[in-house]
Amino acid sequence: MRSVTEHAAAIAALVTARPEQETTLAAAHGRVLARDVIAPRSLPGFDNSAMDGYAVRATDIAGASAANPVTLPVEADIPAGRTDIPQHHAGTAHRIMTGAALPPGADSVIPVERTDGGTTTVRITASTDPGQHIRRNGEDIAKGEIALARGSTLRAPQLGLLAALGYATVPVIPPIRVMVLSTGSELVAPGQALRPGEIYESNSIMLASAAREAGAVAAQLRFVSDDTGDFLATLRAHADDADVFLTSGGVSAGAYEVVKDSLADRGVEFVKVAMQPGMPQGSGTFEGTPIITLPGNPVSALISFEVFVRPALRAAMGYARTGREVVAATLAEDIRSPLGKRQFRRGVLDRATGTVRTIGPPASHYLRWLASSDCLVDIPAATEAIPAGQAVEVWDLSRP
Ligand SMILES: Nc1nc2c(c(=O)[nH]1)N[C@H]1C(S)=C(S)[C@@H](COP(=O)(O)OP(=O)(O)OC[C@H]3O[C@@H](n4cnc5c(N)ncnc54)[C@H](O)[C@@H]3O)O[C@H]1N2
Numbered sequence: 001m002r003s004v005t006e007h008a009a010a011i012a013a014l015v016t017a018r019p020e021q022e023t024t025l026a027a028a029h030g031r032v033l034a035r036d037v038i039a040p041r042s043l044p045g046f047d048n049s050a051m052d053g054y055a056v057r058a059t060d061i062a063g064a065s066a067a068n069p070v071t072l073p074v075e076a077d078i079p080a081g082r083t084d085i086p087q088h089h090a091g092t093a094h095r096i097m098t099g100a101a102l103p104p105g106a107d108s109v110i111p112v113e114r115t116d117g118g119t120t121t122v123r124i125t126a127s128t129d130p131g132q133h134i135r136r137n138g139e140d141i142a143k144g145e146i147a148l149a150r151g152s153t154l155r156a157p158q159l160g161l162l163a164a165l166g167y168a169t170v171p172v173i174p175p176i177r178v179m180v181l182s183t184g185s186e187l188v189a190p191g192q193a194l195r196p197g198e199i200y201e202s203n204s205i206m207l208a209s210a211a212r213e214a215g216a217v218a219a220q221l222r223f224v225s226d227d228t229g230d231f232l233a234t235l236r237a238h239a240d241d242a243d244v245f246l247t248s249g250g251v252s253a254g255a256y257e258v259v260k261d262s263l264a265d266r267g268v269e270f271v272k273v274a275m276q277p278g279m280p281q282g283s284g285t286f287e288g289t290p291i292i293t294l295p296g297n298p299v300s301a302l303i304s305f306e307v308f309v310r311p312a313l314r315a316a317m318g319y320a321r322t323g324r325e326v327v328a329a330t331l332a333e334d335i336r337s338p339l340g341k342r343q344f345r346r347g348v349l350d351r352a353t354g355t356v357r358t359i360g361p362p363a364s365h366y367l368r369w370l371a372s373s374d375c376l377v378d379i380p381a382a383t384e385a386i387p388a389g390q391a392v393e394v395w396d397l398s399r400p
């Protein structure tokens, strides 16, 4: 039997990064930056007004107050976006808007609220200091500085910064393309009629969704035949669209195990992992494409994904955090666990009290309990029982 750690390492070695890709900012959301990005210009790009008001020289309105206002001629309007920036002359004001370039010669902006708002002359009822209400060229970021470091995950603020710097595209580590393939002749696509003995196919949407949540892109295929030739032909037909094949089902000890029968002597190793659920596993490379074969029981499939596939995908996509956040929590009830197997129990974590309770029995077909849980309780292989009140490690599934 392989340990969870050993199998996780095998899967991690299998999934490798795709070459970096220059991507539009819209398509870069959620991706990881492949290289440092240098500021090609400063931000702000020029001295500009932080207020709607009047660009003045502080000395021209020294001592101004409500009781002792100063009136200056207004030379011109400078709305944001005006590109022919006028010169400021001593003893005058320019009406200026937020974001507009400061006219050379002016040293401060007096907000409109401190004036009568005049357009030919302006009565100013407060004094100012040089530099007041001016946003200086380069005070946010100077040209040539590293704006974002390689490895940054691109979300709203990072994409905003890149756009402000003028980047239309950015080099990112592209998503891994996961081809999810469910196998089993009992499986029928949701929405169609069921005959006796058939069930709705639920693993592929679950695994595809989990892959997307991990930052990958995913497509689904359903393979129902027991014919190994057809199965291999299906893999070959989709090899160009997949960086990783992810199958579920057909890997245990039964008579119709199409995944195992097709791949056992074709570069895929089938092993038993000392965990529960998720004991039967397989991994390898089929004609150049990595393939991970998960067990068919739905809970086993999803927990195997969490434990083995998700960290490998995220590492290959450059994310700093590959595993879930592990928190220590106090167990709310006694639990038992099979000796020699690392058990992952579905749980509900109460962050406020730092307690966790398990939800549903350990068996691997209980989808409802799985859907009601928000964490996994990680019980070490050497543990047979844990009493209520003891601290356990919990994987928080509610956070990326
Ligand atoms: N004699 C033994 N039997 C089993 C063993 C064993 O060691 N010896 N291991 C058990 C364990 S543990 C697991 S887990 C499963 C894994 O079996 P397979 O990977 O071969 O999966 P299947 O037999 O194809 O399916 C198992 C179960 O899950 C349902 N299933 C499969 N795929 C889907 C799907 N896409 N959507 C919904 N449900 C699915 C399937 O109908 C079966 O009920 O083997 C145990 N048996």
Ligand code: MOO
Binding pocket: 275, 276, 277, 278, 279, 280, 295, 297, 300, 301, 363, 364
């Ligand atoms: O190991 Mo199976 O994955 O328990 O249900």
